[in-house]
Amino acid sequence: MRIGELSRRSGVPVPTIKYYLREGLLAAGELTSPNQARYGPGHERRLRLIRALLDVGGLPLAAIGEVLRAMDDPGQPVHKVLGAAADRVTPTGGEAAGPDLEDAREEVAELVRRRGWQADERGTAAESLAGVLCALRRAGHGGYIDLLDVYADAAEPIARADLDYVQRRVAREDLVESVVVGTVLGEAMFGALRRLAHIDVSFRRFESPEHLSGPVGPVGPVGPVGSVGPVGSVGPVGPVEPVEPGGSGGGGEVAGGAGGTRGAEGSDAAEEPGGTEGSGGADGGAAGA
Missing domain, CATH: 1.10.1660.10 (Multidrug-efflux Transporter Regulator; Chain: A; Domain 2)
Structure with a gap:
């Protein structure tokens, strides 16, 4: 093309x-x-x-060039390509050398040894983690460091899943490309998933209806029903108004109306036989024919 x-x-x-x-x-x-x-x-x-x-990965072009050169070098083991990609993703620097940084480095080294990780205690990732520990303490949140093993527990199965995906590839080109994609874009994917989980947990803890309304207290006892008072006496019935003499005329009109209705019904009934006879004549004519 x-x-x-x-x-x-x-x-x-x-x-x-x-x-x-x-x-x-x-x-x-x-x-x-x-x-x-x-x-x-x-x-x-x-x-x-x-x-x-x-x-998506946020790598600068210079770092991308280094990763691609490692990918294209047939003499580079896959593990080295993974390291090259990881080193470009992991931020480094920003922490001045001093006692605090040395203490943080020792904490990271102890974590690596405690978990039996086959990783360089002074590698890029370890140095980045040491810098994070220093920043947490400087910000007044050193207690967050107590979550190191919680984070490590979550990281191990994710790392295994990443490499399981990589090992499905057979050709070296596919293998090293999946290593780079899994390292760089997997980092972005996990960060986005973590933020989504934060939103969900935050809503459930701080914004859910149960949290806003609080627990419903027990219903108090119902008081006794009061006694019914005596029924009052019925007052005298008032005088009945006299009926007007012309009031019954309406009834006569109704009767007359009913009579008129009956007369109309009679005329309808009288017309029906005539129609029947006419049809009978037609039947007779048809029979004669």
Whole structure:
């Protein structure tokens, strides 16, 4: 494919692809003319990896270049590639040398020994952890350090799951790429999951209806029902109003109306036989025919 198609398929602009080519992050394509080259699926795959490490993993281009060079070196063991990726992800520095940092380093070394981890006690990750311990104490939250083993208990199964995923790959290219992706993007994934868990636990503890309303207290006893008082006496009935003489006329009108209704019903009934006779004549005519 030409560079324009590579750009469309990968989502990376052409000027950016040319920059990656100049910086050695992306291998050159196969020349088809003095100023044109053909690119393959491997170039598209590498571009997607670079963008993932840059946009999601947060690695600077210089660090990405170092990781990619370790990936492309066939003499590098997979464990070394993992270390190269981890070293680029882990922040270092920021803590001045002194007694506090030395104490923190010793705490980290003791943690590594206590858990039997096969890790360098003065490696990049250990130095980063020592710096975190110093920062916690300086911020007045040294008690957070008591959670070290809780964090370590959570980290071990995650690390095993990461490497289980890596070992499914057979080809070295797939293997080392999955190591880098699992290290860099796995770090971002775990951080996002931890934040989601924080939101959930925080809501359940501080914002749930049970927390806001508090526990419902016991219902108090019901008091005794009061006695019913005596029924009062009924007063005298008032005088009955006389009925107007013309009041019954309405009844006569109703009766007359009923009579009129009956007359109408009689006329309806009288018309029905005539209709029947007519139909009988028609039947007779049909029979005669």
